Amino acid sequence: MNPFTYERAADPQTALELGARSGAKYLGGGTNLVDLMRETIEHPTALIDVTSLSCEIEETGDGCLRIGAGVRNTAVAADRRVRERYPMLSEAILAGASAQIRNMATVGGNLLQRTRCGYFYDDAAHCNKREPGTGCDAVDGFNRMHAIFGASAACVATHPSDMAVALAALDARVTVDGRNGSRDIPLVDFHVLPGETPHIETMLEAGELITAVTLPAGIAGRSCYRKVRDRASYAFALLSVAAVLEVRDGLVDDVRIALGGVAHKPWRANAAEAALKGGPATEAAFHAAAQAEFASARSLRDNAFKIELGRRVITDTLVKLTALQEIR
Ligand SMILES: Cc1cc2nc3c(=O)[nH]c(=O)nc-3n(C[C@H](O)[C@H](O)[C@H](O)COP(=O)(O)OP(=O)(O)OC[C@H]3O[C@@H](n4cnc5c(N)ncnc54)[C@H](O)[C@@H]3O)c2cc1C
Structure with a gap:
């Protein structure tokens, strides 16, 4: 693992200032990022811990439910309002990982977890996602787990999150804060297809912080x-x-x-x-x-x-x- 600094952000503004520095990455539960650092696939020089920010699940005035990006996966799945109004979201979260991992994992980190393609994790393999321009060994390799929709010659990896699939069906919105203010991105547009740039996985711009996911009101059925x-x-x-x-x-x-x-x-x-x-x-x-x-x-x-x-x-x-x- 490469050397890095660790700081806990006390508020979103401080997080954004610290996160804007070159080499900085936000840290949620660390259940994916720290693994990738150990494998030297990710090598941030500074970790900004954002787990004490945006930790509430709140009703909005218009009947939506706003889930803070720092809320742990276990807490989302167990929330009474989620279980009653969006039971599919609870089911999706509980279908993922293990209880221990869900206790640590946050909503923001879950959305940004990286692919489980074996060639991405194997630094002896060619992977455009890990090292742009080196090729994709999965295209002609062992690709049982890989994509059947929207793949490209540069990348056939899949997104691994269960939670994000439920959020896509529910028409959730992702709120992100950046130096130019806050914006909402529909979950279905938040992650992008690989094209020629599979290392770009979302619409997030450098230094942007996910602060919440909002579930719409009145989903019947x-x-x-x-x-x-x-x-x-x-x-x-x-x-x-x-x-x-x-x-x-x-x-x-x-x-x-x-x-x-x-x-x-x-x-x-x-x-x-x-x-x-x-x-x-x-x-x-x-x-x-x-x-x-x-x-x-x-x-x-x-x-x-x-x-x-x-x-x-x-x-x-x-x-x-x-x-x-x-x-x-
Ligand atoms: C053994 C194992 C099995 C698993 N099985 C499943 C499974 O079956 N289904 C499933 O869906 N998942 C599974 N997971 C993945 C797990 O759900 C993710 O590791 C977890 O959700 C990541 O959340 P985290 O808070 O720990 O993210 P972290 O590891 O802390 O961060 C992940 C990424 O998100 C970024 N980030 C974190 N918070 C923010 C924020 N607020 N704003 C901007 N960027 C942010 C970090 O910089 C990093 O790039 C498994 C993981 C393991 C280790």
């Missing part, structure tokens, strides 16, 4: 988070589905679907949603919508199974959510 993985716990998603479905008189009134484990970012299933809205809430329609979504998928040597898996998990999830509405 039943929801759930389904995660398919190699082990029943403590494993990243091969593929996951976050879905909210509202059925009225047998027709799909509202539907939101996001996928995890398939792209460089949480993948909003826009094609499936468009195919479903206003149509019949039947298994055949769900299957056709899933087909429409995966029509644009492109598999690699080892991950074609994700296409059929994804179609089936979307269909099955929507069938289950419909049945839950019928017994409401």
Whole structure:
């Protein structure tokens, strides 16, 4: 590990001043960043601890729920308002990592955790994300876990967060503070596709600090988070589905679907949603919508199974959510 300094920011303004220095990085729970520093994949010269900032979950006047970036993952999953109004978010968080890691991990850090692509972690391998311009060994390598949507010749890595997939389906907004003030970014736009610059993973500009994630008011329907993985716990998603479905008189009134484990970012299933809205809430329609979504998928040597898996998990999830509405 390279030498670095450590400072705890007492307030957001101080954090921004310290975070603007060259080589500085914000520190959340450290469950990803410190691992990457040990592996010498990340080498900040200064860590700015932001875990004592933005630690509240608050109602906003307009019925939204604002979750501070410093709130621990365990606290979000356990919050009564989250469990009652956004149960899918609790499910997604609880499907990730372990209880000990969730106790440490923060909302801001979870969004910015880095890919689990094995070639990114292996400094003997070529990786454009770790070292821009060196190539991507995953493209022709062992790529069972890798992307089927939105990948490029430069990078086929996936985003590993479960929480972010639920937030994408919920149309959450990310609030960030920078030297030019505060701005809100829709979660679906926050992470970016790799293109030629896979080392750029989000819309964040240098020194910007995530301060909160806001969940919108009035999301109708039943929801759930389904995660398919190699082990029943403590494993990243091969593929996951976050879905909210509202059925009225047998027709799909509202539907939101996001996928995890398939792209460089949480993948909003826009094609499936468009195919479903206003149509019949039947298994055949769900299957056709899933087909429409995966029509644009492109598999690699080892991950074609994700296409059929994804179609089936979307269909099955929507069938289950419909049945839950019928017994409401
Ligand atoms: C063994 C293991 C298994 C795991 N399994 C899963 C899993 O199944 N699903 C899953 O989703 N995750 C999983 N994780 C990942 C875990 O969820 C992340 O490590 C965690 O969420 C990161 O949060 P953190 O607060 O510790 O971030 P840190 O490690 O502190 O930081 C991560 C990044 O975020 C930046 N950062 C932190 N806070 C801010 C802020 N407020 N503003 C701007 N930048 C900030 C840091 O500079 C750093 O770049 C696993 C981790 C481990 C170690």
